[in-house]
Amino acid sequence: MQRAIVLVSGGMDSCVTASIAKDSGYELNFLHINYGQRTEKRELESFNKLSEFFKVRNKLVVDITYLKEIGGSSLTDFSIDVEKGEVDRKEIPSTYVPFRNGNIVSIAVSWAEVLKASRIFIGVVEEDGSGYPDCRKSFYDAFNSLLKVGLAYTDLRIETPLISISKGEIVKKGLELGAPFELTWSCYKMEDIACGECDSCLLRLKGFREAGILDPIPYIKR
Amino acid sequence: MQRAIVLVSGGMDSCVTASIAKDSGYELNFLHINYGQRTEKRELESFNKLSEFFKVRNKLVVDITYLKEIGGSSLTDFSIDVEKGEVDRKEIPSTYVPFRNGNIVSIAVSWAEVLKASRIFIGVVEEDGSGYPDCRKSFYDAFNSLLKVGLAYTDLRIETPLISISKGEIVKKGLELGAPFELTWSCYKMEDIACGECDSCLLRLKGFREAGILDPIPYIKR
Numbered sequence: 389m390q391r392a393i394v395l396v397s398g399g400m401d402s403c404v405t406a407s408i409a410k411d412s413g414y415e416l417n418f419l420h421i422n423y424g425q426r427t428e429k430r431e432l433e434s435f436n437k438l439s440e441f442f443k444v445r446n447k448l449v450v451d452i453t454y455l456k457e458i459g460g461s462s463l464t465d466f467s468i469d470v471e472k473g474e475v476d477r478k479e480i481p482s483t484y485v486p487f488r489n490g491n492i493v494s495i496a497v498s499w500a501e502v503l504k505a506s507r508i509f510i511g512v513v514e515e516d517g518s519g520y521p522d523c524r525k526s527f528y529d530a531f532n533s534l535l536k537v538g539l540a541y542t543d544l545r546i547e548t549p550l551i552s553i554s555k556g557e558i559v560k561k562g563l564e565l566g567a568p569f570e571l572t573w574s575c576y577k578m579e580d581i582a583c584g585e586c587d588s589c590l591l592r593l594k595g596f597r598e599a600g601i602l603d604p605i606p607y608i609k610r
Numbered sequence: 611m612q613r614a615i616v617l618v619s620g621g622m623d624s625c626v627t628a629s630i631a632k633d634s635g636y637e638l639n640f641l642h643i644n645y646g647q648r649t650e651k652r653e654l655e656s657f658n659k660l661s662e663f664f665k666v667r668n669k670l671v672v673d674i675t676y677l678k679e680i681g682g683s684s685l686t687d688f689s690i691d692v693e694k695g696e697v698d699r700k701e702i703p704s705t706y707v708p709f710r711n712g713n714i715v716s717i718a719v720s721w722a723e724v725l726k727a728s729r730i731f732i733g734v735v736e737e738d739g740s741g742y743p744d745c746r747k748s749f750y751d752a753f754n755s756l757l758k759v760g761l762a763y764t765d766l767r768i769e770t771p772l773i774s775i776s777k778g779e780i781v782k783k784g785l786e787l788g789a790p791f792e793l794t795w796s797c798y799k800m801e802d803i804a805c806g807e808c809d810s811c812l813l814r815l816k817g818f819r820e821a822g823i824l825d826p827i828p829y830i831k832r
Binding site for chain 2: 448450451452454455457458485486487488490491494495497498499501502520521522524526527530531533534536537538539540
């Protein structure tokens, strides 16, 4: 059985990604990154519930709150307000953490070398409208080229199964595979009831609306 | 004046790299990474002395001791002994931390985005015989390709001015530029007097011998 590391934030995308990795026959190892985001406590709770649900072999939580010290994002710098979301906004929003996924994937690669894993799964979505440069397919293609020259032990590849599909298709895929959406959390702003207004809530609600089903988590406004 | 971030461990290579960046006319910003190495206290002391010497604009120390938890290296896992060095050894030594430079460079990239820096300088040396995959030129070429697609704000490039030169040439270059070798520390094993036996000591001593000058730091055995 080949090993995979799945990056699990605790949101719906990482949950569906884990379901896809499981369905593809990999032994699951879950990695959660705390980069000092506002809703970390709630995300970690979802991560732990998902780890139990998927009966993972290993789980690891890594703290990279240095990104908060480096600053530059409203997700980690609490003096910057999180904008209300606009699904079709074109410029990069204030929630962008510079090269965040570069940092996160590098950690997963280090762990993969030690576990001798052959795949890293990450649930990034290019078309979700947020415009983060490290959520594009070209970024992961370039990272896979880097892995071809940068590793000692493993033949490792990053898989981004959601990168080119819509939020609605992600929800449908999750339903098909029995993904436990009720255990997930996506809101950037709140930890008890989702705000329904931030980028992340808007995208999630759009996905469930497109799939024609009701999102099982609670919202202030949906 | 264009900004550069220089990765400064506190060793002779990073010191000469800083001298080269300064000589090339960049405003200097120093980044030091604590990844839980044995000699971190001594390295940090050298980093602070070098920051003073070079009158840097900003300095930043980032803790990535999660690499210790991930394990797999004698530099961070204190239950593995550091081997005595062999300069011409071909296999990858136990001091290899998987994808360490991938993690380190990613942090530098995040900081560079915030500072709007245009260069990252790192003093890696391909020909030093240690065989680390993330010390090869091909790794930095691939990383520069990744930066072309992964950044939002900056036109950023990684510079590796020492990558294809010998330890002797590095010492000569440092002398020419007035690099303060007396402030640096390279030993992997000891913090007061360099052991003179680990990979890092052997390479450093070889460099000074090739350059025909005496290394100004103290050794148990040289």
